[in-house]
Amino acid sequence: MLPNADYSEMPRALQRLLTRGKADESVALPRRTFLKLTGVAGLALGAFPYLATAQTKDGGQATSALKPTQRPSAFVQIAPSGEVTVIVNRLEFGQGVQTALPMILAEELDADWSLVRSQHGSNDAAYVDPLFGIHLTGGSHSVKNSFTQYRELGARARAMLLRAAAARWNLQVTSLRTHAGKVLGPGGRKLGYGELAEAAMALPVPEKVALKDPKDFRLIGHPTSRLDARAKSSGRQNFGIDVHLPGQLTAVVARPPVFGARLASVDDAAARAIKGVKTVLRVPLDRGAEGVAVIADGYWPAKQGRDALKIQWDTASAEKADSERLLVEYRELAGRPGPRQFDADMAPLATAPRQLEAEFVFPYLAHAAMEPLNCTVALADERTELWTGSQCPGLDGAAAARVLGMKPEQIVVHVQMAGGGFGRRFSSSSDFVAESCEIAKAARAAGLNAPVRTLWSREDDMRGGYYRPMHLHRARIGFDERGKVLAWDHVIVGQSITTGSVFEQFQVKNGIDATATEGMRDPYALPMRLTVHHPKPNVPVLWWRSVGSTHTGFVMETLIDEIARSTKQDPVAYRMQLFGDKHPRHRDALQLAVDRSGYGNQHRLPAGHAWGVAVHESFDSVVAYVVEASVRNDTPVLHRVTAGVHCNLAVNPLTVEAQVQGAAVMGLSMCLTGGAITLKDGEVQQSNFGEFTVARMTDIPEFEVHIVPSAEPPTGMGEPGLPPLAPAFANAIAQLTGKPLRQLPFSLA
Structure with missing residues (x-):
């Protein structure tokens, strides 16, 4: 049995088998509750990443010369316990960035590695690629492009902690040093980073910082177990597919057999009769195609509803590519x-x-990632939230804004752990994200005011391009x-x-x-x-x-x-x-x-x-x-x-x-x-x-x-x-x- 799993989406016979003895297990906190609790657990250095775009010289948080990508407030959270959470500006989908980037920052911060954790960022401006200026996980650029960035972030945070300790002890900063999450002073004085985080947060962020000599690295270059290894190896890691919000519904889409084809007719009577199905909607899809979304209270009834649809497709106007014919054409072109x-x-x-x-x-070739495509949309008038494993949350957020008729700043993309991707979770059309927003918008127009998770099956993923x-x-x-x-x-x-x-x-x-x-x-x-x-x-x-x-x-x-x-x-x-x-x-x-x-x-x-x-x-x-x-x-x-x-x-x-x-x-x-x-x-x-x-x-x-x-x-x-x-x-x-x-x-x- 998988921990924290929601079995309501599975066939009832399977539910009964999987939920035996489940009442004795510990219950995981819902995501929103967890975020609320961690938000008040203690002041952290950069407790609220959105401060990155609002910090000003007058506010004492940063100099105007620093870009959002250079300010520790968006990247480092230090709890009173001394636990350090490093916000990662990339999607983790197996390549190890949720360990490598925290290692780089923690090296210069001089953190206690046993207390370091990692967390995904969002479509906030702080989390763009510092060289390309867009949100991007791809091209093997993550560590390469953020190596110096994360070193400097760690060094800036360390400098602020040192200054906070110097002010508390009324000593010169030069008389202090750091080691494993503590500031050390003369006469055996010692303060943990958690004790200094609130005061450090109020200090100006230094523009220029000295970085370590590589010969002094304690973490970088040393074999280090991944921070996500235990959760993944035990089945406790949550991915985008696992997002469950209060009242959430699930959408499964019937897609045309030929790319770009449209609907000729739909008989959805049998689908609507299935218990748990809330509605059936015609929706626009990628590349001018049309599809039918079945929205239900879980994946299983949504899939059963889709299977019950009787659809006639209009493929007359769609070009029908054929591998054998294409090879003949390619040889002629050559x-x-x-x-x-x-x-x-x-x-x-x-x-x-x-x-x-x-x-x-x-x-x-298909990307064939283990986790099929998915995106959850909580649509609201002033602020819409998305949860998905996105390789480019900025682009996806902009696509969501276009579909929903909102401003980009009204869209928040919560980047989720992804079970593979290999490029598929970053298309310039943001196809699966735009589709999810179209479905959420149509569901709301049909009177369903609830978050909607659009979930692809393995077959959808393999036949649905790209x-x-x-x-x-x-x-x-x-x-x-x-x-x-x-x-x-x-x-x-x-x-x-x-x-x-x-x-x-x-x-x-x-x-x-x-x-x-x-x-x-x-x-x-x-x-x-x-x-x-x-x-x-x-x-x-x-x-x-x-x-x-x-x-x-x-x-x-x-x-x-x-x-x-x-x-x-x-x-x-x-x-x-x-x-x-x-x-x-x-x-x-x-x-x-x-x-x-x-x-x-x-x-x-x-x-x-x-x-x-x-x-x-x-x-x-x-x-x-x-x-x-x-x-x-x-x-x-x-x-x-x-x-x-x-x-x-x-x-x-x-x-x-x-x-x-x-x-x-x-x-x-x-x-x-x-x-x-x-x-x-x-x-x-x-x-x-x-x-x-x-x-x-x-x-x-x-x-x-x-x-x-x-x-x-x-x-x-x-x-x-x-x-x-x-x-x-x-x-x-x-x-x-x-x-x-x-x-x-x-x-x-």
């Missing part, structure tokens, strides 16, 4: 002229001693007997994920979406001509963990390997030669993986096994893999993975290791049979994990993750572990079979 990102001279192709031609096909785009690559390469590339003519065909979005003006240049080509050519100094086509089929697309590198990394690393094999060169030595002296981080990451794996020692390999190698940079971090693989019953099998990682300073090595492992497993899923989203006459053919493969326990190899030591500021680590896994695996299989793999999922036919 032969046409188009915009170019690189334009090297291709004349040497005609006379090159060796030629290589290759075509690669990559399917649509997807990693389908891509086709075509390459013609000319090289000499030593493997020197003389000309590389390359074409990419695939949808743009940023055209029409808020990022188009930054990402699309000369008709080319930079996210589709990231990872091409570099770090290899190759004479390349790169042509790009962006067709526009009726399939909603979005970034997917590691974005363009999911396909470009595979293409580059398998082709580099193929050139090495065809010229009888060791794949590692060949890459090292291509790196030269210009890419030391690539060299170091690859060498570390080679050294720790035992690569080249054939005595370590069982019969029928082979090494595979790949290295790729994404989001400013380099990950190299040396893998051991075999073919069993015509099926590729991955046995062992050794990673060399260069992410500069690893704030929490345990998190880096976990992210590399998780990303590699996701990369492995791309290789497995069934790991594709396909469309037939406009309809997505997969609906659940029985039809869309993800790696299971039996597929998981042995892992070793090794980090290159560095004191440079950290780079991103949420995504870089994914791209090189599939090509390293493919290269090992090619060593065994003599046949390169040119598509994902793998096919040995």
Whole structure:
């Protein structure tokens, strides 16, 4: 039985089984009650995050030169007990930011780590990305962009606590020091941070602060257990899907089978007759589509009501994308002229001693997070609140305001823990949030004045878009007997994920979406001509963990390997030669993986096994893999993975290791049979994990993750572990079979 679960949404027979003995268990406080209690438990340094936008020099809280992102009041709460709560300006959906960012702040605050807690922020201005100026969890930017920010926040808070202690003792600040959540003074004087928080809060915030020398770090760089580990491993962690407000209703939506289709007719009599169903409403959906929302007092009656609907869909005006037909169109497009990102001279192709031609096909992919999409809306005239796992609460709040006819400042987005996302919880249209607001607005118009949680099923999530785009690559390469590339003519065909979005003006240049080509050519100094086509089929697309590198990394690393094999060169030595002296981080990451794996020692390999190698940079971090693989019953099998990682300073090595492992497993899923989203006459053919493969326990190899030591500021680590896994695996299989793999999922036919 899951603690704190609401079983009213489940079938009654299941309720009876799950609630046996529940009366003897402790009862969790409702969220609102908890917030009220913690709000009066004691004055904290920054007890109310919304003060961040209101602090002024006259109020003694901050100087006018400080931005909301620089003021401790929005980020640090210190209770009288000394417990420190760090507000995190990112969505935690598995990447470990609710530990890494508190570690950074607590390091400079000199807090007692055993008393540090973490909490999500909101769409308040304080919680924007300090470099980009928007609320954003994505692009592996969380630790990278907030490293200095959170260090300075901690240092400012510490300086204020020191000044408060100095004033109480009538001493010079320079005579004081801090240690583990206490201010220490001469003669054995000691004050806990909780005793000083109220006085410290009243002091001006210093603009400039001295930061620690990295050699003095007590937390940063040291393996640290995650703050959310106990709750998640015990089943006590609440996610967006678990939000339950007084009087809350649940909406489940019948969506069209073809993207953009509309309703022809609806017979909802049977749905309305189901006990618990409150109303059935026609609602607008994303991309001009229509749907039917069944609103009930729980998920189970809402789902039963949806199943009872009799709907006729009007799909006549909607384009019906089809994977097989799209592949034919993409191949035809690949032969046409188009915009170019690189334009090297291709004349040497005609006379090159060796030629290589290759075509690669990559399917649509679903994000397939464990927690399906959800958003709870409490609609009110003056202030509307949303609870959801949002990667961009500012954008989602603005979308909610548009739908509801309100001002953005009237919308509060309470960011919730999310059970995965991989990019799906951040679309520039805020599709699932806007949809939830449309439903809440329609429910209110129908007389239902209650919070409404819109909840997607697994099938809704998998069939309802958005997807990693389908891509086709075509390459013609000319090289000499030593493997020197003389000309590389390359074409990419695939949808743009940023055209029409808020990022188009930054990402699309000369008709080319930079996210589709990231990872091409570099770090290899190759004479390349790169042509790009962006067709526009009726399939909603979005970034997917590691974005363009999911396909470009595979293409580059398998082709580099193929050139090495065809010229009888060791794949590692060949890459090292291509790196030269210009890419030391690539060299170091690859060498570390080679050294720790035992690569080249054939005595370590069982019969029928082979090494595979790949290295790729994404989001400013380099990950190299040396893998051991075999073919069993015509099926590729991955046995062992050794990673060399260069992410500069690893704030929490345990998190880096976990992210590399998780990303590699996701990369492995791309290789497995069934790991594709396909469309037939406009309809997505997969609906659940029985039809869309993800790696299971039996597929998981042995892992070793090794980090290159560095004191440079950290780079991103949420995504870089994914791209090189599939090509390293493919290269090992090619060593065994003599046949390169040119598509994902793998096919040995």
